[in-house]
Amino acid sequence: MTILSNGHLWKHSEFIENKNFSFNKNKILSSLSKKDIDDAYLSISSWEGYSPTPLIELDKLSKELNLNKIFYKDESKRFDLKSFKALGGAYAVEKVSNGNKDIVVATATAGNHGRSVAWGARRLGLKCKIFISEFVSDARGQAMADLGADVVKVKGNYEKSLIECIKQSTDNNWQIVQDVAWKDYMIVPKYTMAGYTVMMREIVDQINVNKITHIILQAGVGGMAGAMVAGIARYLDNVPTTITVEPDSAACVLESIRTGKIEKIDIKRESLMGGMSCGEVSLVPWEILKNSVKYCISLPDDDIAKTMKLLGNASFSEEKIIAGENSAPGVISLITSCEDEKIKEKIKLNKDSNVMLIGCEGDTDQKMYQKLISQ
Ligand SMILES: Cc1ncc(COP(=O)(O)O)c(C=O)c1O
Numbered sequence: 085m086t087i088l089s090n091g092h093l094w095k096h097s098e099f100i101e102n103k104n105f106s107f108n109k110n111k112i113l114s115s116l117s118k119k120d121i122d123d124a125y126l127s128i129s130s131w132e133g134y135s136p137t138p139l140i141e142l143d144k145l146s147k148e149l150n151l152n153k154i155f156y157k158d159e160s161k162r163f164d165l166k167s168f169k170a171l172g173g174a175y176a177v178e179k180v181s182n183g184n185k186d187i188v189v190a191t192a193t194a195g196n197h198g199r200s201v202a203w204g205a206r207r208l209g210l211k212c213k214i215f216i217s218e219f220v221s222d223a224r225g226q227a228m229a230d231l232g233a234d235v236v237k238v239k240g241n242y243e244k245s246l247i248e249c250i251k252q253s254t255d256n257n258w259q260i261v262q263d264v265a266w267k268d269y270m271i272v273p274k275y276t277m278a279g280y281t282v283m284m285r286e287i288v289d290q291i292n293v294n295k296i297t298h299i300i301l302q303a304g305v306g307g308m309a310g311a312m313v314a315g316i317a318r319y320l321d322n323v324p325t326t327i328t329v330e331p332d333s334a335a336c337v338l339e340s341i342r343t344g345k346i347e348k349i350d351i352k353r354e355s356l357m358g359g360m361s362c363g364e365v366s367l368v369p370w371e372i373l374k375n376s377v378k379y380c381i382s383l384p385d386d387d388i389a390k391t392m393k394l395l396g397n398a399s400f401s402e403e404k405i406i407a408g409e410n411s412a413p414g415v416i417s418l419i420t421s422c423e424d425e426k427i428k429e430k431i432k433l434n435k436d437s438n439v440m441l442i443g444c445e446g447d448t449d450q451k452m453y454q455k456l457i458s459q
Pocket residue numbers: 167169196301302303304305306307308309358359360362410411444445
């Protein structure tokens with residue numbers, strides 16, 4: 085019996101096509117410029133300890149799904165932070181500080197972005213204030229404190245922690261390094277996205293086929309997805325089929341693509357895919373994604389733990405992969421798309437397909453990782 089054909093039905097909740105799809109490289113690069121992208125690569129690739137993260141072939145899975153290649157960009161090996169987020173916040177800290185050692189940087193975070201900011205501040209010897217909601221786990225708070233940040237717990241949710249961060253930063257003249265853009269706050273989120281594009285630059289150097297045909301991009305506020313699309317515009321000659329994947333409880337990109345304008349989701353249940361549980365797409369990514377994403381898919385949490393386990397026990401590849409909760413949805417959406425004949429045909433997944441998946445993170449929360457893979 086093969087890994088997939090054991091009676092298990094891989095689930096998705098919704099699948100939609102973007103009626104406003106029109107991939108325009110110049111337009112994308114007017115939101116995140118070639119210079120922004122190139123500067124980020126030049127800086128980050130010169131940081132101590134930098135090396136490209138592995139690109140792993142999921143050769144066992146591609147055989148089962150009858151696809152040519154499936155590549156998995158393994159961000160569990162990104163510096164010592166185990167997540168692509170290390171590229172964004174830390175780079176934004178470097179840009180904001182611009183060589184000034186006397187500034188204090190501040191951010192509000194659910195975890196990984198704050199770790200990146202704290203790590204970036206420590207790299208440069210800057211003071212760092214992190215605001216977390218009361219719902220952020222003690223382990224995540226401690227991880228940032230261990231990087232030298234002053235961690236402030238705020239009563240209420242993420243929104244409340246951001247309000248407190250803005251208030252205290254304004255009172256004390258601290259520099260806010262946020263990954264989410266709002267009106268009048270676009271430059272710093274752009275730096276974080278520029279940092280994420282390093283993944284695409286590395287991929288281009290690493291692939292051994294001449295064409296990626298499909299790319300599946302996890303989305304929370306859309307920063308990572310928007311950055312990778314900008315990376316496609318900057319580095320690739322062809323345009324792969326672009327697909328975003330989100331938790332069905334927080335599918336803010338899917339709902340916005342459906343109507344053609346930013347839609348806010350009232351999140352009723354927090355997804356296991358914690359970093360992707362976001363109610364509203366950020367402004368800079370939206371400008372990129374609204375015409376450049378071809379399909380959107382949403383998923384329930386049902387197959388997350390199983391997928392993490394299968395990646396972890398080398399069922400999909402020759403080597404074992406430590407994949408966190410936010411890494412699994414790329415794999416799940418590919419499997420469920422292949423198992424649904426209509427979707428498979430529509431998005432042209434076949435024996436010539438070379439699919440790129442982003443393994444966003446490793447065991448960034450080790451306790452949670454162990455709990456999920458032992459289910
Ligand atoms: C750990 C983590 N946080 C957040 C996100 C979402 O990124 P963004 O909010 O930039 O869309 C992801 C992946 O999509 C992730 O893996």
